[in-house]
Amino acid sequence: MASWFLAGATILTLVACYQLSLWAYRRSGAMPLLHPVFSLSAMVFAVLILTPLSYGQFMVGGEYLLRCLELAIVALALPIYRSVRQLASGFARLAAGLAVCSVLLGMLAVGPLPWIGVDETVWLSLAPKSVTTPVAYTLAEMMGALAPISALSVSLTGAMGTFMGPYVLARLGVENTAVRGLSQGLTAHAFATAKLLEHNPVEAGFSALGMGLNAILTALWLPLAFAAFSTFTL
Amino acid sequence: MQSLKWLAKALAMVVCLSVFVAVGKLLQASFSLPFPGAIIGMMLLVVALTAIGRIPDWLGEPVDRVLPHLSLFFVPAIVGVTQIDILDAWGWLLLVSYLLVSWLLSLIVVALILQRAMGKTN
Numbered sequence: 001m002a003s004w005f006l007a008g009a010t011i012l013t014l015v016a017c018y019q020l021s022l023w024a025y026r027r028s029g030a031m032p033l034l035h036p037v038f039s040l041s042a043m044v045f046a047v048l049i050l051t052p053l054s055y056g057q058f059m060v061g062g063e064y065l066l067r068c069l070e071l072a073i074v075a076l077a078l079p080i081y082r083s084v085r086q087l088a089s090g091f092a093r094l095a096a097g098l099a100v101c102s103v104l105l106g107m108l109a110v111g112p113l114p115w116i117g118v119d120e121t122v123w124l125s126l127a128p129k130s131v132t133t134p135v136a137y138t139l140a141e142m143m144g145a146l147a148p149i150s151a152l153s154v155s156l157t158g159a160m161g162t163f164m165g166p167y168v169l170a171r172l173g174v175e176n177t178a179v180r181g182l183s184q185g186l187t188a189h190a191f192a193t194a195k196l197l198e199h200n201p202v203e204a205g206f207s208a209l210g211m212g213l214n215a216i217l218t219a220l221w222l223p224l225a226f227a228a229f230s231t232f233t234l
Numbered sequence: 235m236q237s238l239k240w241l242a243k244a245l246a247m248v249v250c251l252s253v254f255v256a257v258g259k260l261l262q263a264s265f266s267l268p269f270p271g272a273i274i275g276m277m278l279l280v281v282a283l284t285a286i287g288r289i290p291d292w293l294g295e296p297v298d299r300v301l302p303h304l305s306l307f308f309v310p311a312i313v314g315v316t317q318i319d320i321l322d323a324w325g326w327l328l329l330v331s332y333l334l335v336s337w338l339l340s341l342i343v344v345a346l347i348l349q350r351a352m353g354k355t356n
Contacts, residue, residue, distance in 0.1 A: 018306045037305045041312045048316065055316055062310030069307045070272040071251040074258070075297045077279035078289055084280070097351030101344045108340045111332075129333070130340060133311050138270040148314055149329075155312050156330060157337050165341060174345050179352050183345040187337060194304040212276060219269030 003060050010061025017043055037159065037191065069134050076193070080212045083205035087178065094182075098210070101186055102217035105130040106225070124226075125149035128218055129157050132189040135215045143226050154189070161188020162195045181206025186214050240296075247296040254279050 021039040028034045047053060087094060106127050113123035124145035128136040133154045140150035165184045174180055184192040185207030193211055196204035258275030261267065267274065283289055 014309065015306070018303070022303075035305070037308055037312070040306070040309050044309060044313050045316070048313070055313070058313065059310065062313065065307050065310050069311070070255045070275075071248065072301070072304055072307055073272040074251045074254045074275045074279055075247075075301060077254075077276045077283065078294060078297050079301070080276070081280050081283040081289065084284075093351055094348075097348055101347055104343055104347075105340050108336055108343065111336055113332075126333075126336075129336075133308065135270055135273060137311075148317060151311050151314055153329070153333055155308065156333050160334060160337050161341065168338065168341055169345060172342065172345055174349055176349065176352055179345060179348045182348050183341060186344050187341045190304060190308070194302070197302045197304070212273075215273055216269065216277065219273060 006057060007061035007064060010058060011064060014040070014044075014061070014065070035162075035195070037155075037194075072190075073132070073134060076190075076208050076212055079193075079197075079201075079205040079208035083178075083181075083209040086205070087209075094178075095213070098182070098186070098213050099217055102214050103221060105186060105214070106218060106222060121146050122149060126153055128222060129153040130187055130189065131215050131218045132211055133158075135219060139219060139222055142223065155191070158188045158191030162191045165192060177203055178206050182210035185210025185212075189214070243292045244296045246292045247300075250293055251275075 018036055018040055021034070021036040021043070024039065025034045025036060044058065048055060048058060084091065109126050109129045110123050113126065114120070121144070124143050125140050125147070126149070127143075127145075128139040128150055131139065131154070133151055136150045136154045137147050140147040161184060165188055166180075169180050169183065174183070181196065181203035184196065184203070189211040193204055193207040196207050254275035255272055256275075257278060258273070259271030261274050262269070262271040
């Protein structure tokens, strides 16, 4: 009974705070650092530090929101479906490009780390960092890596990509909406998608497509690569 | 009346999405597939929508309303960071700078590859 009350109160407070931070974000003219992802997280950090409320108590309610993340993944089928329809003709060509990108992203995520003495569990946790949080978390757990490091890396990467991605793409001279959306979705997954959904639904659709396909492709090749790696080193 | 209609649509959406998550998880468990159940559910929904040929109103309207607020659901995942204590301050700093370099390289490589792959179609 008490836990139900705690969970309900946590979620209601969080939603109220979310509305507040969203209002502040819009009033500021969409200032990146005021995005609810950061301002709301900062509020929760502050509450956990300043009040007797513990992480465990917060997660009684937080757990429900985390579970909603799964529903949200399925809901992303809608923007993906819309962009697949829009692409239709060039899809086979694009899928090949995306498969190459997916593997390259994993390699760029790990980079030189295994050869410069970084702990295996740490660099393994970074491998799925371009994939959306729930998928990366699950993949890391499956490989025996540190799932919380993955979740954090995914969030940080997403935040970087969300706010600096459009700038980098502009510097590269990338103007094609599909390429812009896809590359943001591939490198900054749901963060970029959520941000793009606010003002740019078409790019967001491509971003969701890139994110969804990258999640699927990575979930396919990463476990295989990991199995190969394990047998090779043993 | 209007809000009652919305409530019904929102409920239909939650039920529909939950069913796809559940089916995805069931398939994942019974065939011990390497990818998460939610991803399988998402793929199934894309297939289902393609088969129907359009997005039904009772699903499309509430989803379009909720999806822009996806950020809210990331907050508990980010707060989980407070529970990690295997890295010291220096380690975190290195990790963040590594992530920045790695992300920048990734975006440049991916954007250039995709631009080439799309180049001829558009």
